[in-house]
Amino acid sequence: MLKWLFFKNKLSMRPSKRANDELRPIRIERNYTMHAEGSVLISCGNTKVLCNASVEDRVPPWLRGKGQGWVTAEYGMLPRATNTRNGREAARGKQGGRTLEIQRLIGRSLRAIVDLSALGERVITVDCDVIQADGGTRTASITGAYVALYDAVESLLKNNIIKKNPLHGSVAAVSVGIYNQQPVLDLDYPEDSQAETDMNIVMNDGGHFIEVQGTAEGHAFRRDELNELLDLADSGIQQLLYAQQQAILNKS
Amino acid sequence: MLKWLFFKNKLSMRPSKRANDELRPIRIERNYTMHAEGSVLISCGNTKVLCNASVEDRVPPWLRGKGQGWVTAEYGMLPRATNTRNGREAARGKQGGRTLEIQRLIGRSLRAIVDLSALGERVITVDCDVIQADGGTRTASITGAYVALYDAVESLLKNNIIKKNPLHGSVAAVSVGIYNQQPVLDLDYPEDSQAETDMNIVMNDGGHFIEVQGTAEGHAFRRDELNELLDLADSGIQQLLYAQQQAILNKS
């Protein structure tokens, strides 16, 4: 018994008892709401994000007449998605820097797998609204947003609004970090708030990088630590890409 | 067959085939999210509103040192809760007039059943966020918000933070209106957008009125029509109050 405990501790010092390279349970529910062309509730453990993809027949002013479309994202967090209530951004009268940064990241990540010309002169906006937060809301948003985008594109194809599939790959994201001196995958909030280094990695289904964002929260990190983190992220993202495909294969 | 259709048509001209005095199916899920002191997802047919009640140990500046608390509400709609996407209020930089009007109504309705002195110097904010909209989001918000408020108050009592229950009743709300020349209960969106008259009624468990808000959308309405609508609302609110009590009795 003691031995087993020791063994288990060796394997995991994480608050959630997960192994260092273990993702939280992931669940992807399609057609979660009724109006959006793509609507996905993604759960990564206790983090839950509703991703709604909306198709609109307009382009931003700077794209008018260019024969191509646009994919963008907006991000929000319900005031009590977190442990203590955060003031509503609409009431404060502006979106904070963190919100703007995250929604720019989601938009860039999605556009990296879209052929905007094949989309035609229309916009797909993916709204990522955090219903419940427990760390990793931006990476969960990207992973869920891809499936919502996929469904929105499918509806365009099915209705013969576009001929060619503008998606040329899939995309998923995960966080990695150094917690308690050890590289860990998919940080939850207790880990995230204590991590010395925090990285968000976005990759496509070809195994290549779309975004790499690493921040030293405590002390600076070394090149070998970076490499370990990238390895962890790679293995996690494989699983997330697989979960996306499974969700898509399930008829809905 | 023809007869049956005729009969059915007589019974209901409503798009949903409901009888004129028939509520949509109501579902109240408590403890829907993990952080809020009270968290309720209320579904009235396809209208779904997440009501999170948050307790904070502060009072607004104008109540400082007065020995009493405050109950307030905020309202929001996810951008794609509706049939076409609405711009995010946080991005537009302000809450619209409709939003402010609704959240003021929810707050007043809740305060009507709260003894603010018994609450002590703290604020309970109920965030009502519409996940999916199909008419009647403001009345669903009030009905759900009461249960969330109840749960938040229970947690204060259970933890001996307050001694006396500040709730001196319960509150629920429903819409009624004149659709197709007939008074109907609990309008869904197709009815709401065509209604000649639209009323929102808030009542307490004593059968008395807390708010009566009626608007002639088409032509003005007569006193006898008003009376019929109030009768319909009364019967609907009885059922909603009962549904609240059932939800509360179910251990969670």
Next chain:
Amino acid sequence: MLKWLFFKNKLSMRPSKRANDELRPIRIERNYTMHAEGSVLISCGNTKVLCNASVEDRVPPWLRGKGQGWVTAEYGMLPRATNTRNGREAARGKQGGRTLEIQRLIGRSLRAIVDLSALGERVITVDCDVIQADGGTRTASITGAYVALYDAVESLLKNNIIKKNPLHGSVAAVSVGIYNQQPVLDLDYPEDSQAETDMNIVMNDGGHFIEVQGTAEGHAFRRDELNELLDLADSGIQQLLYAQQQAILNKS
């Protein structure tokens, strides 16, 4: 019993010594300012609102090319219209919830008596600015705004800009409430701030309802109380509609 009631009415418990069913003195001055197509200063006792109706040859974007016009209202209060100074909304950078709620109410009330197609592709905006406040500013605004709108429409007819009168009725509004346990008509500020129930009623000249907005400030109100209040409002609005007609008949 009857005698006692009579006696009670005679003495009045109202701060202003008015009978419970007595309006404040009403005065409607047309052509109050020189630029607006319709300009009315309405005084209900000490409440004074300047209502200016402006005609503009444009429609809001969502009405372009639909062959109809729009009638809307804006509401403001001078900073020292009230007993203590209120910060200027322009300086604070936004209109408050109360302001937005009131101007939406005024706009809806006016549109209820306008045939927007007959107006053609133009907008009439009625600005209701409270010069001095003593309760009932929103109902005074509606009653005064009708006369300003009437004058603006007359100028369009007189100048042959439109052929058919788009007004198909008149509209007036009054507040009623339960003060000191008694239903009273046309509350002034000392009553309004103490009232247990506060209602604003908008009716047309056919005696039908356009808006009914009742709020329980203290405890909830009963159906019979509601009925008494509606009776009071009805009698008050008859007098207001008459005052409007008298003002209009006076050449100006």
Next chain:
Amino acid sequence: MLKWLFFKNKLSMRPSKRANDELRPIRIERNYTMHAEGSVLISCGNTKVLCNASVEDRVPPWLRGKGQGWVTAEYGMLPRATNTRNGREAARGKQGGRTLEIQRLIGRSLRAIVDLSALGERVITVDCDVIQADGGTRTASITGAYVALYDAVESLLKNNIIKKNPLHGSVAAVSVGIYNQQPVLDLDYPEDSQAETDMNIVMNDGGHFIEVQGTAEGHAFRRDELNELLDLADSGIQQLLYAQQQAILNKS
């Protein structure tokens, strides 16, 4: 007589037929509204400004504990005070540059005759709201604001809230300009919109300058033109200072 009229007309090329050195009729009504400590409606011809002075027992943060008070002003224009409707600043979400410039000018002009230490730790805010505009609204505001400020100070003295009169003079303002190649006093809107040079002059009852603001609208102006304009302003301000004193001497 006819000859003289002809002669007078020859002398005056002004749209209003006034002589070049002739003020518009001025009217100063005190106690115009009931709540403000000082409330003045000033009419300079068709320009009408309501000036309300409010006393508040607070000082701005940067004056706390300094044993002195503050006098400030805010300026606004009702949307239809002008010939065509101007959007409401509260609705647009900010005060324009012109508004800010004018209210800074009014505040400086008033402070020039106030001993802020004698005022004690309180603020007097004079709200100048233009009810009807026909040129010269900023100078009318200053002239009227002085009387409102005077009345507010009197109420402080009468109620023994302050002992020493903080006013050490009076202040009035007028516009002058070059219209039709001739220097004229007190421009109305038709002149103002055509003037080649436009000056606003603020002086105290000692005949000294508080503000001199001259702008070449068409071509630049010469030193001798400036001198003529200053002479005109001086004579006009004497009359305005006298009108203020007359208004104050009339018991109210």
Next chain:
Amino acid sequence: MLKWLFFKNKLSMRPSKRANDELRPIRIERNYTMHAEGSVLISCGNTKVLCNASVEDRVPPWLRGKGQGWVTAEYGMLPRATNTRNGREAARGKQGGRTLEIQRLIGRSLRAIVDLSALGERVITVDCDVIQADGGTRTASITGAYVALYDAVESLLKNNIIKKNPLHGSVAAVSVGIYNQQPVLDLDYPEDSQAETDMNIVMNDGGHFIEVQGTAEGHAFRRDELNELLDLADSGIQQLLYAQQQAILNKS
């Protein structure tokens, strides 16, 4: 005694030891940055303002189709241009009243020497950003902005975009004031913050006035003081106009 006074005047009582009629050293560097059509760093003593003139092929909405252009200015101050840090206006969410007032002044001053028809349907915006402040930033902005505007116009002429030079003169500005009971030219910050009277004068190369803005900071000023200040300003502006011409003559 008399001699000593004479001697004192000669030595100057100004903190900078300048004579009362002495400008600070002026330096005008053209082509300061690489992108703007005109880019000037002007230094008046320690006050340094970067003036960038940008040509854009658009006109404001109210000038569309009128066959003329527009010249405007914007003004900003780097947060630590001053002795203590000022909050960034972009972060506060609006430009302050002082900023708006100054940029309106710069724009008017420049337009006074431009034939807007000769400019054609284009806008020249001169951005005046204060890098370091030591009093007189608005007058330095005008003096520098003229040279930036000159260079922008030259580039339009050289590239045959316009045929006729729209500049019909040059413009410069200086501050004068009463410091220590004496009229002085070109106040630096220590003087400006203590001055009893502060004037900003804008003149053209014909020796005529474009703007005269004088404010009594302490006590009101007399006509003879005004005249002395205007004389000082006139002599200072002659020198500034000469410095502009010298800067322009230096090939760059």
Next chain:
Amino acid sequence: MLKWLFFKNKLSMRPSKRANDELRPIRIERNYTMHAEGSVLISCGNTKVLCNASVEDRVPPWLRGKGQGWVTAEYGMLPRATNTRNGREAARGKQGGRTLEIQRLIGRSLRAIVDLSALGERVITVDCDVIQADGGTRTASITGAYVALYDAVESLLKNNIIKKNPLHGSVAAVSVGIYNQQPVLDLDYPEDSQAETDMNIVMNDGGHFIEVQGTAEGHAFRRDELNELLDLADSGIQQLLYAQQQAILNKS
């Protein structure tokens, strides 16, 4: 083949003719403006950023009474720092997402080398204002901001305001990217706007990472490409750290 590669590297395919691993000329001017406790103009080729460090004796509300200080940054770009004029953020009424993202990055990078407890209860704000932009403004800001921060801290030490140096290292940043299929160091604007991958790397003088931010602009990048980019960044940052030290050693 090898020879050809060598030859190619020698000739360079970069618009600036730089070798792929060649920084632009760097220049660090200390004491650039007179008021700030640290004031540095950094030039990286044509990119010029003014970095002013301001010390203030206050802490943000959430740090009150915690016995530690704060280091933060703000970022801005003069409207015509770029090839075409960008609207002023202060005029638009808010800072854009890019601005907020950059200033958050600068602040985090600086805090990574500061012991906030040793700083005491004070804030150092580093304002990074881009005078001229040619790519790499955020990395130039970080590199320059360190020197400004160093000077501000030195002034605190010299004046005995703090005893212990709160800086425990130095920090610099550089961009790297894949341009024309080749990894290059320190991208200028023509490269940046065409790059397939764009990374910003922040490192300390221990050779460890503080931030790694890589974005695939065109197609996703491989792990080996990432490694090449990190090598390039490492060599560039060594040179930048050296340039900082040289600037500091030069007495000023």
